[in-house]
Amino acid sequence: MDLGEVIRQLRLARGWSQGRLATAINERYGTTLAREYVSNWECGKVTPRDFYLRALSAVLDAPLATFEDDVKRRTFLTDVAGTAIAPVIASDLLSDGFAARLRGGPSVDEWEGKLATYGTEYMSMGAGDIQRRVSRELVIVQQQLEDTRLWSVASRLMTLYAKTFPGSDGSKAVHWYRMAAQAADQAGDDEVRVWVRGRAAIALGYEGASLGFADVLADQALALSDAPSLGLLNAVYGRAHAAALRGDRATALSLDLQGRRIFDTVGSHEQTSDHAVPWWRLNVFRSLLLARLGDEKGAVEAQEQARRDLPSELPRFATHLELHRGLMLVRAGDREGGVAYARAAMDALPSEKHSLTLRMLMEEIKKP
Missing domain, CATH: 1.10.260.40 (lambda repressor-like DNA-binding domains)
Incomplete structure (x- = not known):
């Protein structure tokens, strides 16, 4: 390092x-x-x-x-x-946990409000900030799980926490995604069970990490319910990215078509939350998928559609689109030019806004 x-x-x-x-x-x-x-x-x-x-x-x-x-x-x-970092953080977490137990902790509505806030902040905050704050919340919510409604809250917090670890490490992210799925099962809410699994599947598929586990989670989501939902949409695109990375073009394109049909029913009006999939974000999913498949025309069209509606306060996602262009150049045979293009895009984004996913995409572009 x-x-x-x-x-x-x-x-x-x-x-x-x-x-x-x-x-x-x-x-x-x-x-x-x-x-x-x-x-x-x-x-x-x-x-x-x-x-x-x-x-x-x-x-x-x-x-x-x-x-x-x-x-x-x-x-x-x-x-x-x-x-000294570890004991200081551990002390704070222990204090918060016991205090929550003594006070009773936030209400269900307050927890839902916290989740909504984190959903928005995730779009612009760095992984380190999110990880630190969500770890604190997990210590608190686990003191309240006698209220079974809070298993739903815990499962979604775990999903967010998992996303602060690189999926490619093969253990931390997968461990937390697995626990999030189990926590969602405790909640007994099928919509949450599908969403947690689908969000994990698209995160891993987009990162190109732990593809076998991404498939497992996506398959579980699809088996739980075939009703159109954002969770199902995420699961379908998680499976599509896994197929593309394995070179299964036909399956990836079929899943892309299925995903677009689901989006027509459930696409989000909310523009800046991790819990939402608006039109621009769907096209971020598709831009990378089509770049991985070497479909330059389709990828460029998806990038243009995403840029048209991408909120200006989310520059990290504009960098995602630029990295997709770099990947397209590499897939077209211009490895040196593609890597240089992607590196320039990363350099243009302040380093504190670099996400684990962006760094993993950069590594994918640089692979020989």
Whole structure:
């Protein structure tokens, strides 16, 4: 793991923005460090000198060797577990959990309001911020599960939490998606059971990760109900992406047609929530699917449709579309040009807005 990624991971573990990290250093050492310097460190454009390595060690509460020693960086996650970050976070979580048990915690309506807020914030927040906040909510809601209605809340929070881990790690994301499905079963609400499985399937299929498990979840969603729903729509496109990545063009195109028919019935009016699939987001799904299939004409048409309605406050999704164009160039035989195009698109997006999914797409584009 390179130094910039170590800095970024430690910053996110504390729930800090790049600007907040710069401010912490300035307050402690009387410096005038700007946010842009932190961004340059994390992007690898600039390597911090010894003074700033010591400053980072102090304000991020991590061993100096984590920043100085390449071997230590390769065992970074182990090192972090031994720093002061873990006990501080654990203390806060334990306190929140017991407090919720003593007070009774939020009502069902309040939890639904929280879910709606997270659905909106996910579209623009980084994975680290979401992970930190949702982990806290999971500790609280588990204290209230004697009310069976809250299994539905817990399952959807687990689904969101799972999405903060790279699906390609083969364990963390899959573990949480599996638990989310089991929690949804406890709720006994078929619409939620389908949605949780479908959302997990499209997340894994879009990332190109754990495709066997994506198929399992999609199949379960389809078996639970064939009634048109957003969960079913997600499941169909999760299966379509898995088929495309396996080279099964006919199945992928058939599922795309099925998905568009479901969308005609259930497409969302809400534009900026992870719980919604409006027209522009459907076309983000289709843009990548068709790029993976090498259908340049269809992919470009989907990209244009997505751009037409994409809310301006969601620049991360505009970057998704640019990466799809980079993938198209690679599929057309221009690997160097496609990688350069995609990398420029990533560089144009502030690093704090980079998602795990974007980084995984970049890796897919770079594959020989």
